[in-house]
Amino acid sequence: MTGVIDNGTFWLVTVLLGIGTYLIRFSFLGLLGGRQLPDWLLVHLRYVGVAVLPALVTPMILWPAAAAGQFDPLRMVAALAALVAGWRLGVIWAIVVGMGSLWLLQYALG
Amino acid sequence: MQGLRDCAPFVVIVIPFSAMFGMVATDAGLNILQVIAMSAIVIAGSAQFTALSLLQEGAPVFVVLLASLAVNMRMAMYSAALVPHLGAAPMRLRMLMAYVMVDQTFAVSVQTFDAKPDMPLGDKVSYYFGCVTVVCIPWYICTYLGAVLGQLIPQSLSPDFAVPVCFIAIFAPMLRSLPHIVAAGVSILSAVVFATLPWNFGLIVAAVLAMLAGAQVEFWQRRRSARSEVAK
Numbered sequence: 001m002t003g004v005i006d007n008g009t010f011w012l013v014t015v016l017l018g019i020g021t022y023l024i025r026f027s028f029l030g031l032l033g034g035r036q037l038p039d040w041l042l043v044h045l046r047y048v049g050v051a052v053l054p055a056l057v058t059p060m061i062l063w064p065a066a067a068a069g070q071f072d073p074l075r076m077v078a079a080l081a082a083l084v085a086g087w088r089l090g091v092i093w094a095i096v097v098g099m100g101s102l103w104l105l106q107y108a109l110g
Numbered sequence: 111m112q113g114l115r116d117c118a119p120f121v122v123i124v125i126p127f128s129a130m131f132g133m134v135a136t137d138a139g140l141n142i143l144q145v146i147a148m149s150a151i152v153i154a155g156s157a158q159f160t161a162l163s164l165l166q167e168g169a170p171v172f173v174v175l176l177a178s179l180a181v182n183m184r185m186a187m188y189s190a191a192l193v194p195h196l197g198a199a200p201m202r203l204r205m206l207m208a209y210v211m212v213d214q215t216f217a218v219s220v221q222t223f224d225a226k227p228d229m230p231l232g233d234k235v236s237y238y239f240g241c242v243t244v245v246c247i248p249w250y251i252c253t254y255l256g257a258v259l260g261q262l263i264p265q266s267l268s269p270d271f272a273v274p275v276c277f278i279a280i281f282a283p284m285l286r287s288l289p290h291i292v293a294a295g296v297s298i299l300s301a302v303v304f305a306t307l308p309w310n311f312g313l314i315v316a317a318v319l320a321m322l323a324g325a326q327v328e329f330w331q332r333r334r335s336a337r338s339e340v341a342k
Contacts, residue, residue: 045187087285
């Protein structure tokens with residue numbers, strides 16, 4: 001893939017991410033006791049997963065670093081296959097179908 | 111023991127997922143110590159994948175942290191939802207519970223606690239830790255195995271593609287309702303529209319817009335069902 005990850009940056013990110021994640025997990029159970037989050041905030045939090053992850057994946061599919069940033073139709077098709085498999089069948093199938101279909105397409109067309 | 115048994119099916123997800131992280135992280139140039147440390151310190155697969163791919167792109171540290179922590183914000187909801195069940199446990203135990211709070215342990219425990227409201231606190235605590243044992247121990251072991259064995263995988267198998275596939279595997283099953291689907295759609299579109307923003311800011315902008323879109327659709331659905339209630 002692309003750049004080499006600097007050792008210092010890696011540890012900085014890992015430690016801060018660990019602390020931040022721990023504080024999120026500890027928040028209510030540990031510090032805030034039984035206080036409830038306001039409803040509007042809970043509603044927004046419910047969509048964090050589907051808001052962040054697709055935006056993260058999209059550039060990886062459209063401009064893959066392994067293909068030097070060039071659009072690769074095989075990766076696109078395999079990604080769509082993984083999406084459908086994950087949606088209908090679940091996590092494991094998304095991984096199996098996604099990787100499997102890319103290999104199959106590369107083997108068949110490559 | 112019950113918790114151990116109820117969570118056992120999730121091992122099937124945890125094993126390939128953690129092995130995949132080990133593999134991808136090694137492929138990105140991290141050494142075994144770094145890979146294991148990240149899995150042990152963070153224990154949150156999707157945030158680890160997020161941080162890793164942004165680090166590789168050379169995104170600034172605060173963008174990496176903002177994006178990865180955003181992925182983990184859902185755990186604030188878990189933490190809040192566990193309070194009525196486990197909030198009375200001693201602080202020392204609660205500190206430990208927070209460290210091992212992951213999607214699977216949360217989902218299975220809350221489901222059980224809701225179904226059996228008269229379960230004594232002691233039983234709930236041991237149930238929770240039963241779930242944790244089954245999910246977190248394979249998490250560590252398989253990250254290690256993935257990191258060691260991943261180096262044997264040839265480039266011709268496109269191991270780089272495992273990263274987007276893992277993300278898709280996490281969010282695809284979440285697309286269970288209209289607001290979730292709208293949020294994901296807005297997220298993808300905005301990621302393309304804002305792709306040229308510097309420092310991966312496109313990701314943050316896309317995530318915020320998508321979150322607002324999902325919440326607005328849910329509010330709209332609520333208003334609509336409230337209106338049809340009145341009409342009846």
